[in-house]
Structures are given as structure tokens and as C-alpha cells.
Amino acid sequence: MGANPILGVFFHWLGGFASGSFYVPFKAVKKWAWEVYWLLGGVFSWLIAPWVLALILVPHLTQVLGAQPFRVMAWTFFWGMLWGFGGLTYGLTMRYLGLSLGTGIILGLTAVFGTYLPPIFDGTIGAKLHTIAGQVILIGSVFAVMGIALTAAAGLSKEREMDEEKKRDAIQEFNLRKGILVAIFSGVMSSCFAFGLDSANPIAVTAMHYGAAELWSGLPKIIVITAGGFVTNLVWCIYLLRKNHTFGEYLGRIVTPEAKPEFALASDSVAAIEPNDPPASDTTSHAPLLLNYMLSALAGITWYFQFFFYTMGESQMGNYKFSSWTIHMASIIIFGSLWGIFLKEWKDTSGLSKFLLGVALFTLIVSTIVIGYGNLLGIQLGGH
Numbered sequence: 001m002g003a004n005p006i007l008g009v010f011f012h013w014l015g016g017f018a019s020g021s022f023y024v025p026f027k028a029v030k031k032w033a034w035e036v037y038w039l040l041g042g043v044f045s046w047l048i049a050p051w052v053l054a055l056i057l058v059p060h061l062t063q064v065l066g067a068q069p070f071r072v073m074a075w076t077f078f079w080g081m082l083w084g085f086g087g088l089t090y091g092l093t094m095r096y097l098g099l100s101l102g103t104g105i106i107l108g109l110t111a112v113f114g115t116y117l118p119p120i121f122d123g124t125i126g127a128k129l130h131t132i133a134g135q136v137i138l139i140g141s142v143f144a145v146m147g148i149a150l151t152a153a154a155g156l157s158k159e160r161e162m163d164e165e166k167k168r169d170a171i172q173e174f175n176l177r178k179g180i181l182v183a184i185f186s187g188v189m190s191s192c193f194a195f196g197l198d199s200a201n202p203i204a205v206t207a208m209h210y211g212a213a214e215l216w217s218g219l220p221k222i223i224v225i226t227a228g229g230f231v232t233n234l235v236w237c238i239y240l241l242r243k244n245h246t247f248g249e250y251l252g253r254i255v256t257p258e259a260k261p262e263f264a265l266a267s268d269s270v271a272a273i274e275p276n277d278p279p280a281s282d283t284t285s286h287a288p289l290l291l292n293y294m295l296s297a298l299a300g301i302t303w304y305f306q307f308f309f310y311t312m313g314e315s316q317m318g319n320y321k322f323s324s325w326t327i328h329m330a331s332i333i334i335f336g337s338l339w340g341i342f343l344k345e346w347k348d349t350s351g352l353s354k355f356l357l358g359v360a361l362f363t364l365i366v367s368t369i370v371i372g373y374g375n376l377l378g379i380q381l382g383g384h
Contacts, residue, residue, distance in 0.1 A: 005375035008316030009327060009368055015309035016331020020339055022303035025295040031287035035240035036249045037296045039233065044300030046230035053308060054219040059211040064203065064220050072202050073224060079196030080228020086110075086190030087229070088236055089182055105180070108148040109187025111329035115141060118198040119322050133377040137323045140370030143363055144330045150360035151333050157353040158346065193307075194325045196225035197314070204311075218311025222304075252289050306332075317375045327371055330364040337361055 022045075029037045054061050065073075090106060119125040129138055200221035207217040241247050306328075314324040337357060340346060346354060 003318035003375075004316045005318065005372045008313040008324070008375065009372035011309045011313030011316065012324060012327040012368070013331050013334075015306040015313060015328055017335045018302050018309065019306035019328075019332045020335030022299050022306070024339065025299040025302065029292050029295050032249050032292055033240070033244055033246040035237040035244070036246050037292065037299075039237040039241075040250070040293065040296040041300035041303065042230060042233050042237075044297045045303040046226035046233070046300075049301050049304035049308075050219070050223045050226050053304075054216075054223055057212070057216040058207050058219050061220060064207045064210050064212075065223070067206050068203055072199065076196050076200040076203070076221065076224040077228040079192045079199060080225035081232050082189050082192040082228075083196060083225065084229035084232025086186050086188070086192065087233065089186040089189065105152055105183040106187045106190065107329050107333060108145055108152070109184060110190040111141070111144055111148060111326050113188055113191035113194075115194070115322060115325045118195055133374050136374035136377055137371050140367045140374055141323070141326045143367035143370060144326045147330060147360050147364035147367055148333055150356055150363060151337060154353050154356035154360055157356060158349045161349055161353065191325075193225060196228070197221055197311075200224060214315050215312050218314060219308070222307050222311065226304075226307075249287060252286055323371045323375060327368045330367050334361055334364050
């Protein structure tokens with residue numbers, strides 16, 4: 001099967017839809033602390049789903065992984081662990097900058113770092129950008145960053161229009177200097193997933209050698225990367241479960257108000273806390289265990305599908321597959337913003353905020369089309 005950038009962009013859009021949607025089931029979880037449902041969802045997204053799908057679609061999976069040199073597995077796992085820190089510091093950025101501004105800055109940085117640093121490190125960036133196709137892709141990447149910046153501007157405008165009570169709930173610890181510093185750290189760490197995918201390329205090559213279709217050859221890479229991220233998140237979630245005494249929530253035990261979990265940590269702590277999460281528990285009723293387990297599993301599996309489709313899209317981008325990361329980030333913003341519109345988060349905002357969001361979405365869609373066209377040029381012209 002030859003490369004097909006148009007199909008690749010479509011797959012990346014599907015991945016962006018999955019990433020922009022995965023937190024919706026988490027919103028419906030009742031009376032559970034963040035660390036309870038986040039870890040349970042992570043078991044499905046970082047362990048179960050990667051193994052199940054790869055076992056189904058990749059022949060001789062265990063042999064593929066067993067044939068890898070220690071160096072390949074170690075570096076891929078290492079980048080996965082660093083990527084895990086990006087997720088954990090994401091919540092701290094939200095506390096300092098607010099949801100919309102923080103998300104825009106982090107994903108903008110992640111898009112730039114994750115797209116261009118891997119080819120800079122392996123020394124191929126010059127050859128890629130010297131071609132017409134590479135230059136078109138660069139223009140598309142600039143559009144993507146512009147779109148993400150416009151999304152952040154729309155979010156900032158929206159937050160300025162919030163009443164004081166809602167503003168205190170969302171960004172009660174607003175601190176621009178700290179927020180920018182943490183956002184840079186989170187953006188760099190989050191981009192490490194792209195480094196992991198790059199370092200794991202030998203795994204995909206081995207998978208095809210053992211008979212895997214090129215379309216599925218990237219699935220074994222996800223297993224190793226997400227295993228690293230799982231370790232990082234597991235350590236932090238266990239710390240929170242012990243500190244907040246919330247282990248029992250997995251069995252339906254409700255924490256009394258006197259022992260209610262602590263969500264707001266010290267200002268210098270690192271925590272992936274959703275600022276608008278409701279209190280995790282109360283004594284009025286028991287948590288709906290079966291529903292919470294199902295919702296957490298659904299959220300975790302949905303999260304995994306972003307990279308399931310990502311590797312499919314990457315396999316179709318030809319010699320310029322490094323541009324896949326930019327398309328992925330742009331798609332996440334597009335579908336995340338559309339969910340916000342569907343959930344009426346922008347209902348009471350001003351015309352300026354809605355205009356900025358509309359221009360941002362248009363710019364991001366254009367960026368993915370331009371990048372896809374650049375990849376198509378690379379195939380048609382042989383990169384020259």
C-alpha cells in the first residue's frame with residue numbers, strides 16, 4: 001500500500017476527534033476523586049487497549065518486541081516517561097493560566113517542539129525543508145501555530161468575560177509568569193511522545209518484516225511509549241490515592257467530609273487537576289460503581305484511539321511524516337473547540353470571542369489541508 005497523504009490527514013482528524021472527545025465521559029463520573037478515575041482510565045488507554053489492538057492486528061507481536069535492541073526499547077520507554085510528566089503538569093498550567101489560555105500555549109509549544117525537534121536531532125531537517133514540499137509543510141505549520149494562538153486569544157477573551165465567581169473557580173491562582181514557565185515545561189514534555197514515536201521507528205520496520213501491514217505497523221510503538229507514560233502517572237496517582245485516602249472509592253467507599261480528598265495542592269506542586277472538577281465525594285449517596293467503571297474505561301479507550309489513528313495517518317504521509325504531529329495538534333484543538341461549542345461553553349460570550357474562535361478553527365483547518373498538500377507534493381515530485 002503506497003502513501004496517501006489525503007487519507008493520512010483523514011486518519012489524523014479521526015485521532016484528533018478521539019483526543020478532543022476522551023474527557024467527555026470523565027465529566028460524567030460521579031463522586032470519584034480525579035486520581036481514581038484517571039488511573040482507571042489510564043489502565044485501559046496505556047495498557048489494555050494498546051496490547052489488545054496490536055495483538056489483533058500485528059502478527060507475531062511478542063516476537064516483534066522481543067527482537068528489538070535494548071537501546072531502542074529503553075529510549076522509547078524513556079520518552080514515554082517524560083511525556084507522562086507533560087500530562088501531569090498540564091493541570092498545574094490550567095491553575096495558573098486558565099483552561100483556554102493554558103491549553104492554547106501548551107498545544108502550540110507541543111506542536112512546534114514535537115514536529116521539528118526530532119528531525120533536528122536526527123539531522124534530517126535541512127534536507128526536508130530544502131524541498132518545495134518541505135517548505136509548503138512549513139507554511140502549513142505556521143498556519144497551525146497561528147490557529148492555536150488565535151484559539152488561546154479567544155479563550156482569554158472568553159475568560160475575561162466570565163463573572164467573578166466563575167473566574168475564581170477557573171483561575172483562582174492566576175499567575176502569568178509561573179503559568180508561562182510551567183506551560184513551557186508541559187509543552188516540551190508533552191512533545192516527547194513525538195520523540196518516542198521517532199525513536200521507535202525500528203519497531204515498525206520489524207513489524208512489517210514479520211508480516212504486519214504498513215497501516216498497522218506503528219501499533220507496537222504505542223505499547224512501549226504508553227507503558228512509560230503509565231509508570232509516571234501510576235506513581236503520581238498512587239501518591240494521591242494514599243494522601244487523599246481515596247483507594248476505597250474503587251469499592252464504593254465514600255470519604256466523609258472530614259476526610260475529604262485534598263485537590264488544591266501547594267502552589268509549587270505538580271498535579272493534573274481539572275480546575276472545574278466537582279468535589280469527589282459526599283455522604284448523601286454512594287458512587288455509581290458500574291457506571292463509573294464503564295465511563296472511565298470508555299474515556300481511556302477513546303484516548304488510545306487518538307494514537308491508533310495517529311500511527312495509521314503517519315504511515316500515509318510519505319517521507320514527510322514528521323508533519324503528522326502538527327496535524328494531530330491542530331485536529332485536537334479543532335474538535336476540542338467544537339465540543340465546547342456543542343456543550344454551549346461559548347453561548348454567553350461576546351461577538352469578539354466567537355469571531356476569534358471561528359477564525360482560529362478556519363485557520364487550523366486550512367493548516368491541515370496545506371500540510372497534507374505538502375506531503376502529497378513530496379510524493380508526486382519525489383521531494384524535489
